[in-house]
Amino acid sequence: MFEMKNVSMIYDMNTDxxxxxxxxxxxxxxxxxLVGIIGxxxxxxxxLMYCLSTLKEPTEGSILYNGKELTHVGNREREQLRRREFGFIFQKHYLVPYMNAVDNVQVGAVDKAAAAKAPDFLRELGLSEKEFGKKPAKLSGGQCQRVAIARAMINDPKVIFADEPTASLDHENAYNVMSILKEYSDDRLVLVVTHDKSILKDAERIIEIWDGELSR
Ligand SMILES: Nc1ncnc2c1ncn2[C@@H]1O[C@H](COP(=O)(O)OP(=O)(O)O)[C@@H](O)[C@H]1O
Ligand SMILES: [Mg+2]
Incomplete structure (x- = not known):
């Protein structure tokens, strides 16, 4: 699905x-x-994750997504790709504070049919009806992260990019989030970046990165 060739990223080039x-x-x-990236x-x-997901453009090299050269794709097409084919989960949930759980999931939906699935997703992720109408401040950290996962999944993305998705959760919630991602990875690609190896015990593959270089 993805192929990176000779990809380098240099920040603040030509400065100290x-x-x-x-x-x-x-x-x-x-x-x-389920593929883990650990380091x-x-x-x-x-x-690495932001280059694959087109949030950042590498300084050098080639990234193919289903045979398409991502570094040559225009802004509009990148946006479409991120919206329709990729889902994002971060360490912080980045929910909209003045919207309730259902609205926060629907905010990224590409159409009405996708938006209509929000309550089902929340239910599947273990939120109860009485939490659907609550704003993030009234939900626990684990519940907020599950809302963020539902938002990432609402358009049935082909790839989920998760950057330290469990880092602000306790052990039990971290375990729950990882089992949700594991289940989604049965027929989709889920890429999880972490510094905590223990959450990757069910990963099909673990890639280690050290100082910008992969080791296997
Ligand atoms: N926007 C940026 N500008 C300059 N340097 C950056 C930027 N983002 C990351 N870096 C640097 O690039 C290196 C890799 O960062 P990052 O990819 O965030 O690592 P990780 O996610 O493993 O903590 C670090 O040395 C970091 O300081
Ligand atoms: Mg990071």
Whole structure:
């Protein structure tokens, strides 16, 4: 599904702060499964994920998505790709504070049919009806993250990119979030970036990154 060839990312090029966040990365990712990317803080995990998901453009190299060269895709098409084919989950849930749980899930829906599925998603993710109308401030951290997961899944994306999705959760909620992602990865690709190996015990594959370089 994804193929990275010789991808490098240099921040603040030509300044004293110049940083090689990725160094000649070669990587192939399958159409489905749970794939973990693990490495210490600052090793380039987020940069790798943002390059794959078109949120960032690498300084050098090629990234193919289903055979299409992502670095040559125009802004509009990138936006469509992110909206229709990719789902994003971050460490912070980034829910809209003045919207309730259902509205927060529907906010990213591409059409009415997708939006109509929001309550079902929330139910499947373990939220009860009485929580549907609550705003984020009235929900627990684990509940907010599950709302954010429902939002990421609402358009049935082919790929879910999750950047430290469990880092602000307790053990039990982290476990629940990972089992939801594992289930979704049965027929889709789920990429999880983390510095915590324990959450990746069910991953089909674990990629280690160190100082911008992959090691296997
Ligand atoms: N926008 C940016 N501008 C400059 N340097 C950055 C930027 N984002 C990340 N970096 C640097 O790139 C390296 C990799 O960062 P990042 O991909 O965020 O790592 P990780 O997610 O593994 O913590 C780090 O040295 C970080 O300081
Ligand atoms: Mg990061």
């Amino acid at each position: 702060a110049m940083t090689y966040a990725l160094k000649s990365v070669d990587l192939e990712l399958p159409d489905r499964g 210490p803080s600052g090793s380039g995990k987020s940069t």
